[in-house]
Amino acid sequence: MASRSRKARSRKARSRKAHKRNINGELIVSSSTNSxxxxxxxxxxxxxRINNGRAQLxxxxxxxxxxxxxxxxxxVVSIVGRYRTGKSYLMNRLAGAQKGFSLGSTIQAQTQGIWMWYVPHPNYEDRVLVLLDTEGLGDVEKGDTSNDSKIFTLAVLLSSALIYNGVSTICQDDLDKLKYVGELTELIKVRTDNIQDKEAAFSTYFPIFIWAVRDFSLELELNGEPISEDDYLNNALKLKIQAESSSSKEEEYNDLRRRLRNYFRKRKCFVFETPTDSIKELKEIEELPDDRLNEKFLSQSALFCDYIFQNAEIKRxxxxxxxxxxRLGELxxxxTEALNSSNVACLEEVVVSLAEKENKMAVEEGTKLYEDRMKTIVLPTKTxxxxxxxxxxxxxxxRKVFFERSIKDTDKKFLNEFMEIVKRTRMEFSVMNEEKSREKCEALIKKHSAGLEKALAEGKFCVPGGHGRFKKSLEAIKKKxxxxxxxxxKAEAVLQEYMTSKQTDEILIIQKDKDLSKEQRKKEEENARKQIEEMHEKIQQMQEEHWRQILNEERENYERTIEQLKHKMEEERIRMEEKMEQVLREKAMERFLYRMEGPYQANRQHGDQSCTIS
Known part of the structure; x- marks a missing residue:
């Protein structure tokens, strides 16, 4: 385990990089082909879209x-929160850009749906940062607010890090806006065959959670003692100790907090002062350079961005x-299709659908690459x-392309299809290789044997001493x-076939060669017939050796494929076990914290979390 961790840190260290920009200062992303x-x-x-008064995504x-x-x-980093709270501006800072996501200076919501922008990851060269800006929750102009929960669900399911953008304080109103966390279990279904804890199963699909409190002007103190931003968030998520006669309101209070803590195991809080004290400048904030912004806001923003860059993992x-x-596009x-059609997204079914599409593409891309590479071979090959x-x-x-693209091919359906197509393609090119070789060899034989064939047609070897001249002619053809x-x-096979085809002519020539005695003719004829048998046997052996080489190569390639498959499956198994161990550890810690928390008197007395902050 320690060895794997060291290797992971080494890979991260090698992959770190800074933002790259072109001469116009625009961000650029390097693809896997270095373009x-x-x-x-x-x-x-x-x-x-609103159709007949109802929202459709x-x-x-x-x-x-x-x-x-x-x-x-x-x-993937997504942001949610009430409309007109500066979500888009915060995302632009993550993008390292002055402008990008649209801002507005009126009470009208600016962002509709979910908007996307990708930029180079500032820390890692081997990944890309995708930012998702969502429309504001609770926009009164939408008319139909039922799709807020779907927008929220999509933001959760598509992201590695989810930012909730609130204003002034962490208060009950903000928590009420997060009621969609409770609705997630109605919109998302997770099979729990291998995990007894349903909430743990849900949490494996969820991103890290960051609460951004904007325009914060209070002191971070609790009961007269200074606290951290994270303490502030954790304090807001404390549960009330319920009596036997607890009200449904108390149960609802605790249920929301419990879900936030269980589903979002990794939580972080950042507070931001206002970017500028001038209302006029706030309306023109896209145009303001950093040296016109409050230094405290800039330092808070830098810490916020650095945390996300370092802690938001690759989306999985x-x-x-x-x-x-x-794959993000497919997801x-x-x-979206699942939420629109049935209002329920079964995550395992989504993975199965994604795997089906990806594995078909894996077969297509892998086999196309193989065929394209094979077309570069100059036929015929020497051997x-x-x-x-x-x-x-x-x-x-x-095979590397196939394995990199394929996912969850547990029954090897697509791997077998890939190998079958490769095998068929290899055989097609092997036949082409033989045909090209045979075509060339037969043309050479025809060229060098033209004189002999003419002499045979004219009967020039059917004379005394003709057998000797015939054998010399054959040997000369062979040397040329x-x-x-x-x-x-097919060089040797074509030569042997030609030589075998001339044995019948040789026997006739032997029989008509008057320079040979009866015993010599008999002996030469026997030798000729024996050579025919030997040549047939040699041709047969060459064919058998040809197929033996092909079958051996197929077997070795199959063994290499299975070995690579085992290696991939073992890596996935280890990653799965490590992740589940982490989830269960975090769940155990949450349960421990539940037991350690005493009655939350501040909430009972004041009813608003902001009152605990002086």
Whole structure:
């Protein structure tokens, strides 16, 4: 375990980098092929359309095309909160940009649906930072507010880190806005076959949680003692000790806090002073350079951004599956479709659907790469070994592509399909290799044997001494043929076939050669017939050896494939076990904290968390 941790830290250290910008100062993202592409401004990922007075969520196809360009794993940060609370401005700071997500200076909500913007990750070269800005909760102009819970659910399910943006204090009103956490269990279904604790099962799908308190002007003190921002949040999430006659209101109070603590195991709080004391400047904040902003706000913003960059992990589904841009687009489609159609998203079914799509693409991309590589081989190859070595090299490359893209192929359905297509393609190219070689070899034989064939047709060997001249002619053809280069894999077979085809002519020539005695003719004829048998046997052996090499190579490639599959499955198993151990440890700690918490008198006396802060 320690060794794996050291290796992980080493990989992280190697992958760290700074933001890259072009000459115009625009952010750019390096793809896996080292080519660079950029996203100049946010686009709508999920549109919120109103049809017949009811909200309907629709995925924007253009955003899916944009996401498909990201081949690296993504870290997804989403923000939720009341409308007109400065969510978009905070996301722009995460993007390292002055402008980006649209801001507004009126009471009208600016962001509708979910908007997306990706930028290079400031700490890691091997991943991309995707930012999701959601429409505000509780917008009175929407008319139908039922989709707030769906927007919130999508923000949770798509992200690695979820920011809740509140104003002034952590108060009951803000917590009431987070009632959607309670509704998640109605909108999301998780099978708990392998996990007894249902809340632990839910939490494996959930992001880290950051509460951003904006325009905070109080002192962080509790009972006269200074506290940290995290203490502030944890204090707000304390449970009331319930008496036997507890009211439903108390139960509701505790239930929301319990869900927040159980589903979002990793929680963090940041408080921000106002960016500027001038109301006029607040309306023009997009235009203000940092040197016009409050220093305290800048330092708080820097700590906030650094925490997210360091702690928001790569987005994963089913614990072990890293999400890249293409997969994020697929998840957006699948989750949105599920919520629109049945109002319930079964996370395992979403993973199965994602796996089906990804595995089909894995087969397609892997086999296409193999075929494209095979097309680069100059046929005919000199030897079968040369052909097989190249085929094995290209199959290894294709297999790597398949394994990198495939997910949850537990029954090896798609792996078997991949291997079958590769095998069929290899055989097609092997046949082409043989045909090219045979075509070339037969042309060479025809060229060098033209004189002999003419002499045979004219009967020039059916004379005394003709057998000797015939054998010399055959030997001359053989030498000339063997001196030719690049004949390919059928070089020996074609020569043997030609020599065998001439044995019948040789027997006739022997029988008509008057220079040979009866005994000599008999002996030469026997030798000729014996050579025919030997040549047939040699041709048969060459064919058997040819297939033996091909089958051995197939077997070795199959063994390599299974070994790589076992390695991948073992890595996934270890990652799964480590994650579940972490979840259960965190759950045990939460239960311990529940037991340690005494009656929360401040809430009983005042009813508002802000009153505990002086």
């Amino acid at each position: 660079e592409f950029k996203m100049n401004k946010p686009v709508c990922l999920i549109e919120n 629709m995925v924007n196809p253009e955003s899916i095309k944009i996401l498909s360009k990201i081949h690296q794993p993504v870290v 589904v089913d614990i072990t599956v890293d999400v890249n841009g293409h 957006a489609n699948l989750y 079968l070994n040369q052909f097989l070595d190249l085929s094995t090299q290209y199959e290894e490359e294709a 043929y063997n001196r030719e280069s690049k004949k390919g894999v």
